[in-house]
Amino acid sequence: MRAYVPFATGGLQSLLQYRSMFVVTGVTAAAGAAVTVFLWRAVYADAPASGGPGGFTLAGITTYLLLAQILQVLHTNRVDDEVAAEVYRGDVAVMLVRPVSYPLVRFFACLPVVAANAVLVGVPVLLLFAFLVPLAVPRPGDAALFAVSAVLSVLIAFCVNLLTGMAGFLTTNTWGVRMVKQSVVAFFAGQLVPIALMPGPLAALARALPFRGMADGPLTLLLGRYDGAAGAFGVLAQQAGWAAGLAAVCAVLWRRALGRLEVLGG
Amino acid sequence: MSALRTAARYARLSWFLGGVGLHRLVTYRLDFLLGAGAFLVRVGVQTAVVGLVFRQVPAVGGWSYHEVVFLLGFSLLPRGLDHLFTDQLWELGRKLVQRGEFYRHLVRPVSPLFSLLSERFFHPDGFGELIVGGVLVGWSGSRLGLDPTATQWALAPLLVVCGALIHTAVKLLFSSLSFWTVTSLPAMYAANQVSEFAAYPLDIYHPTLRSLLTWVLPFAFTSYAPCAYLLTGDADLLVWLPAVTAGALALALAVWRRGLSTHETTGS
Numbered sequence: 461m462r463a464y465v466p467f468a469t470g471g472l473q474s475l476l477q478y479r480s481m482f483v484v485t486g487v488t489a490a491a492g493a494a495v496t497v498f499l500w501r502a503v504y505a506d507a508p509a510s511g512g513p514g515g516f517t518l519a520g521i522t523t524y525l526l527l528a529q530i531l532q533v534l535h536t537n538r539v540d541d542e543v544a545a546e547v548y549r550g551d552v553a554v555m556l557v558r559p560v561s562y563p564l565v566r567f568f569a570c571l572p573v574v575a576a577n578a579v580l581v582g583v584p585v586l587l588l589f590a591f592l593v594p595l596a597v598p599r600p601g602d603a604a605l606f607a608v609s610a611v612l613s614v615l616i617a618f619c620v621n622l623l624t625g626m627a628g629f630l631t632t633n634t635w636g637v638r639m640v641k642q643s644v645v646a647f648f649a650g651q652l653v654p655i656a657l658m659p660g661p662l663a664a665l666a667r668a669l670p671f672r673g674m675a676d677g678p679l680t681l682l683l684g685r686y687d688g689a690a691g692a693f694g695v696l697a698q699q700a701g702w703a704a705g706l707a708a709v710c711a712v713l714w715r716r717a718l719g720r721l722e723v724l725g726g
Numbered sequence: 727m728s729a730l731r732t733a734a735r736y737a738r739l740s741w742f743l744g745g746v747g748l749h750r751l752v753t754y755r756l757d758f759l760l761g762a763g764a765f766l767v768r769v770g771v772q773t774a775v776v777g778l779v780f781r782q783v784p785a786v787g788g789w790s791y792h793e794v795v796f797l798l799g800f801s802l803l804p805r806g807l808d809h810l811f812t813d814q815l816w817e818l819g820r821k822l823v824q825r826g827e828f829y830r831h832l833v834r835p836v837s838p839l840f841s842l843l844s845e846r847f848f849h850p851d852g853f854g855e856l857i858v859g860g861v862l863v864g865w866s867g868s869r870l871g872l873d874p875t876a877t878q879w880a881l882a883p884l885l886v887v888c889g890a891l892i893h894t895a896v897k898l899l900f901s902s903l904s905f906w907t908v909t910s911l912p913a914m915y916a917a918n919q920v921s922e923f924a925a926y927p928l929d930i931y932h933p934t935l936r937s938l939l940t941w942v943l944p945f946a947f948t949s950y951a952p953c954a955y956l957l958t959g960d961a962d963l964l965v966w967l968p969a970v971t972a973g974a975l976a977l978a979l980a981v982w983r984r985g986l987s988t989h990e991t992t993g994s
Contacts, residue, residue: 480912487916494935495923502786502930503779513782592932633757636764643764643771652771653778 463560464568471569475576485536486581490588493529496652497522497593514656519596520683521654526589527682528651528675530582531610535617535674537570537577540641543625544634552721563714567618574614602684605692609678612699616673619706620645626710629717650676656685670706673699736840740847747848758850765854772798772925773862787929792866793957794927799862800956801925801949804889806855812894813849814842819901819914829991838986870957878956885955885964888971889948893921895974896943898982905985917943924949944970 475481504518511517516524543566546552555562589595598606620641627637646652648671655666655676666672677695679685686692751758776798780791789797822828822842831841874882900917904910920938924945928936940946940963947970951963 484912484915488919491919491922494931495926498930498932498935499775499779499786499926503783631756631760633760636757636760639764640767643768647771647774652775657778657782659778659781 464564467560467565468568468571472572472576475573482576482580485533485577486585489529489533489581489585492532493526493585493589496525496529497589500525501593514654515685516654516656517596519594522589522593523596524654524679524683525651526586526595527679528649530586531613531675531678532646532649532651533577533581533585534574534610534614535621537573537614537618537621539566539570539618539621540624540638541634542566543622544628544638547625547628547721548632548634556718563622563710566622570618596683598682599684602682605696606678606682609673609681609696609699612696612703613674613678615703616670616699616706619703619710620670620674622710623706623713626713626717629721645671645674648672649674650679654679670702673702736836739836739840739844743844744847747846750846751848751850761851762854765851766858769798769802769858769862787927789927789929790870792869793953795862796866796870796872796957797927797949797953798925799859799866800953802855802859803863803886804893804948805921806852806859807886807890808893808897809849809852809855811847811849811852812843812897813852814845815894815897815901816911816914817845818842819904819910821909823904823989823991824909826991828989832986839982872957874956875959878959882952882956885952885967888967889952891971892944892948892974895971895978896921896945898978899974902978902982902985905989921945921948944974947971 500521501518504512504516504521507513507516507518509517511520543552546555552562555565624638624641625634628634631637648666648669650666650672651674655663655672658666666676673695677699680695681692686695773795776791776794779786780794784790786794818828831838834841836844896917897914900910900914902910903913907913920943923931923935923939928939928946928950931939936946939950946963947967951967954960954962955964
């Protein structure tokens, strides 16, 4: 494990070279949150205090959508574009001659990105919106459950992004693949429409997919929208299950992909 | 006379280079299909979100479901038109100055801006946006029973062109900053992100955000103002469109020229 620590610090150093990226991530997150928050606030403008559609109050739905966007900032770990670019350019070959596992290197290199995004983008965006619109305040227990769940969501996001980046083995237009991933993940995570507001079959599909654990799962816990301890445990167990399952898929596909990798160079 | 001849020369060049762009499309067919497919998924998700919003309420900010779809579709038209011709500005903002590759546009016997833009005419994604936007506008328009007057029919293409010019002006302004900052991709990216607001009715946003989108980064004029006019005949905001378009273009061109004159290429 100690072999991987330098990759984490290295990731942090290269990150600090590109500080303007945080501004971009921040503007993107704030703009994305503003669109969904204001769109749904218009829907809930006349909702009764006891709760409108799906049992959300105005402050509840605002908190849900805002934090879904902030969770997405934590999931923007750049693993998808970096892996795709390294495969495309053939740089991945350099990594393969080192006595380390490439997916693990990527994991450790993305940890500082996630932490920096949380502190430098997530907190300011949260404060900005807290200043503009009223938010729901969670119970301390729910906030603790949310923290655990958010960590699991980061693991799921890493696997999803690694799989997306591995599309670089199949096509050079990874831009298109990443755009599809982004749209599909945002939708099925509940980031644009809370899963509770989707029609029956669509909601059932969204609840079964791993993306639910990236936004709707943690936010279900934060807003206390679960049935007792068993309900909360169910959400966390589903997340943990998907994180383990996706990690296994990554490991298998990575080994298969290396078999067909050809790097030109000289 | 000579002005006319210059215009004819540029038109001939555009025709020829446009052909090159189309040829490229046919050669990289899979890339084109992936790009267009990705775009379809994105718009599909956006439309689904609007549909799910309107499952809860009959109107949002005073706009009905079909009106919002009309707005969403219309916002893609100027964006697509702009995309067809000016995508190279992203390259300027991203790397041309940084890598010292811009000088080649200064040594050609055409205006540097034309030289830069003509490097890639007919970007495939632009076609996708125009087609999807057209389909959404046509479908929602017929569901609304829209019956535009002769003036509205005549103005509609002009509104799209003005909207495209506003998109171009914003892109040109932010990409020209790279003459000073070497790369301006973050700024371009942020401005592009702000343009996403134009796909929804401005009435739902916070008043500060609304005035930002109207008077600072005037994306309101690319979709909201034209749609308000086409759907309801309300031209309160629309009368500012010519002035805003001209002003935005003039400002962007001034910054571009200033940047060109301060530009010193890097080299090795």
